[in-house]
Amino acid sequence: xxxxxxxxxxxxxxxxxxxxxxxxxxxxxxxxxxxxxxxxxxxxxxxxxxxxxxxxxxxxxxxxxxxxxxxxxxxxxxxxxxxxxxxxxxxxxxxxxxxxxxxxxxxxxxxxxxxxxxxxxxxxxxxxxxxxxxxxxxxxxxxxxxxxxxxxxxxxxxxxxxxxxxxxxxxxxxxxxxxxxxxxx
Numbered sequence: 001x002x003x004x005x006x007x008x009x010x011x012x013x014x015x016x017x018x019x020x021x022x023x024x025x026x027x028x029x030x031x032x033x034x035x036x037x038x039x040x041x042x043x044x045x046x047x048x049x050x051x052x053x054x055x056x057x058x059x060x061x062x063x064x065x066x067x068x069x070x071x072x073x074x075x076x077x078x079x080x081x082x083x084x085x086x087x088x089x090x091x092x093x094x095x096x097x098x099x100x101x102x103x104x105x106x107x108x109x110x111x112x113x114x115x116x117x118x119x120x121x122x123x124x125x126x127x128x129x130x131x132x133x134x135x136x137x138x139x140x141x142x143x144x145x146x147x148x149x150x151x152x153x154x155x156x157x158x159x160x161x162x163x164x165x166x167x168x169x170x171x172x173x174x175x176x177x178x179x180x181x182x183x184x185x
Contacts, residue, residue, distance in 0.1 A: 001055040003081045004029065004169055005072055007090040007113040010062040018133035019065060019146040021158070022089040022113075025131065025165045026058050032166050033058070042078065044071040052173040057081075065113040069120025076121075087127040087172060088117060089165055091146060095132025098157025100164050102181040103128050127177045129168060131161050 006022030006029075014020050030037055035047040035058055046059040057079065061071030076086065090113055095101055105125040108114040118124045134154075136145035150158050168184045175183075 001057065001079055001081055002085045002087070002173065003057045003059060003072075003076060003079070005059045005061065005068070005086065005088045007065055007068050007088065008060060009064050010060075014147065016149050017147050018091050018150065021091045021131045021133060021162070023060050024158075025089045025129075025162050025169075026060050028162045029166045029169050030058050032170065042071050042075040043067075044075065046075070051170065054173040056173065065116075067116055068113045069116035069118075072117060073120040083121065083123060083126050084177075086121075087129060087169065087177070088114070089129045089131060089169075090114060091133045092130035093133055093135050093142070093146070095130055095134070096157075097132050097134045097150070097154045098161045099132040100161050100168065100184065101130045101132075102168060102177070102184055103130065104177060104181070127172075129165050131165060 006026030008020035008023030030047055033049060033051050035049040037045050037047040039046050043063045044059050044061040046057050048057050059075060061068045063070045090111060104127055107124060108118055136142055168180055171180045171183060
């Protein structure tokens with residue numbers, strides 16, 4: 001069984017913000033995979049199904065970004081999901097908007113959602129898809145940038161990154177993550 005987690009913050013206040021690109025990717029994956037996010041447990045909302053002959057869970061933790069591990073760890077324990085069967089999708093300011101980067105391990109890089117996952121999982125060796133949201137411009141603070149919505153000139157690139165992320169997730173259902181990395185990086 002594979003687990004795909006998209007990081008974000010719950011509530012309308014955060015919908016469509018850069019920090020919620022993980023949630024947006026999960027919503028798109030669910031639509032493409034014909035899965036409903038219709039279960040609410042483990043401090044999150046998730047859906048289960050079969051994709052390319054593989055059982056999969058798509059999860060959006062509802063703990064707020066900084067506590068994401070409080071949702072992911074109990075779900076992994078309950079369904080006995082191995083660390084190599086996890087992929088986490090999240091925003092990354094070190095990548096330009098529209099760019100994605102797949103990695104098998106790494107530090108939190110200042111991302112509080114990833115810090116929480118590392119703390120709760122006891123390792124930083126888990127698959128991730130980093131989705132670019134670019135750096136703040138014109139003196140904008142980091143908080144205002146990640147909790148802000150996209151500029152009109154960014155929207156096509158954002159849509160493209162969500163589509164690429166969904167295709168990478170789907171490819172991972174039938175290929176090792178390293179092969180998917182080589183294909184999408």
